[in-house]
Amino acid sequence: GPKLFVSELQLRNEELRASHEEVTSINEELQSTNEELETSKEELQSLNEELTTVNAQLQTKVLEHEAITNDLGSLLLSTDIAVVFLDREFKIRRYTPAVRELFDLIPTDAGRPLANLARKFVDDDLMKDASSVLERLVPLEREITSENGRWYLRRLLPYRTVSNQIDGVVITFIDLTTSKRAERRLAEKARLLDLSGDAIVVCDLQRRVAFWNRGATRQFGFKSDEAMGRPLLELLQNEAFQPPAGLEARSGTDPVVSEVTHVTKDGRKQIALCRWALERDAEGKPLSFLLSSTDVTEQRSDSEALRFGQEQLRMLVDGARDYAMVLLDPDGIITAWNVGAERVLGYREAEAVGQSIGLIFTPED
Structure with missing residues (x-):
């Protein structure tokens, strides 16, 4: 009856209430899940942005690595310096084209031990030095000669990675042939200049001594090692031994000549005949000052004595009025004609001096 109906309604109501609570619980779980998904979405979005940034940086x-690789490749291909990169076992990692002048190399030799390659130069210490550099991390260098007579500076250095790890050895061969030949030419010139009795001095444009031969040592008293690199004025303490003003502006090649009196290192008074010239390069730019100095002290002393003697003789001739006295040079030209000669021979001094003696005296005379 009615009680049963009410009981069923209550039961259904409880079931509905239970169902509602379950639905509410599920809804709350869904809402929580949705919030978690939203959070995950934001995290994924943030992570995606970070990945995009990292990707752009990478x-x-x-691109930077490619540019560096291209630059390095171009440098290795274009340089005239022979460079060999070796790993820790002294196997060839890479090399520049110029290395083929020194080793019998082909592209497939990469990875081969350097010791197995035929060389075109004499260097018995190459592998020993490579081991020493790898062990001690101290660069080593030697001068070597190739089979075709060229000179090289062979230098060994540790190969360092970006992280400063030692990962092998680098060998460079710098061609010294031109400088060696120039050194030999300079040495030969210096040897020839040392044979000169004159003082030969070369100064740079700052007036510092760049060359000092043995003649300069004899004349001025300073040895080469005392003079080299010092300002010439500081060394000789005489303004007269400075390149003449305006020498750099001169267009001609004739030297500027002057006579200088100075005191040597050991206190001797000396007279020097100085000739200054300017050395220029192929483009005409000044390179250095050249001084050639001749000690003329003795000659000047002799000349002064001769002049004094001639003057004394002239005074004697002029004073001898009762005798005809005539002076001749080695060519027979009259150089002095006294009053006695005018009276005895009938020619005035102005008529006789400068004339040949043959014009005045006949062979019979």
């Missing part, structure tokens, strides 16, 4: 690094 792309930039790749």
Whole structure:
């Protein structure tokens, strides 16, 4: 009856209430899940942005690495310096084209031990020095000669990675042939200049001594090692031994000549005949000052004595009025004609001096 109906309604109501609570619980779980999904979405979005940034940075690094690789490749291909990169076992990692002048190399030799390659130069210490550099991390260098007579400076250095790790050895061969030949030419010139009795001095444009031969040592008293690199004025303490003003502006090649009196290192008074010239390069730019100095002290002393003697003789001739006295030079030209000669021979001094003696005296005379 009615009680049963009410009981069923209550039961259904409780079931509905239970169902509602379950639905509410599920809804709350769904809402919580949705919030978690939203959070995950935001995290994924943030992570995606970070990945995009990292990817862009990596792309930039790749481009930079490619540029560096291209630059290094171009440098290795274009340089005239022979460079060999070796790993820790002294196997060839890479090399520049100029290395083929020194080793019998082909592209497939990469990875081969350097010791197995035929060389075109004499260097018995190469592998020993390579081991020493790898062990001690101290660069080593030697001068070597190739089979075709060229000179090289062979230098060994540790190969360092970006992280400063030692990962092998680098060998460079710098061609010294031109400088060696120039050194030999300079040495030969210096030897010839040392044979000169004159003082030969070369100064740079700052007036510092760049060359000092043995003649300069004899004349001025300073040895080469005392003079080299010092300002010439400081060394000789005489303004007269400075390149003449305006020498750099001169267009001609004739030297500027002057006579200088000075005191040597050991206190001797000396007279020097100085000749200054300017050395220029192929483009006409001044390179250095050249001084050639001749000690003329003795000659000047002799000349002064001769002049004094001639003057004394002239005074004697002029004073001898009762005798005809005539002076001749080695060519028979009259150089002095006294009053006695005018009276005895009938020619005035102005008529006789400068004339040949043959014009005045006949062979019979």
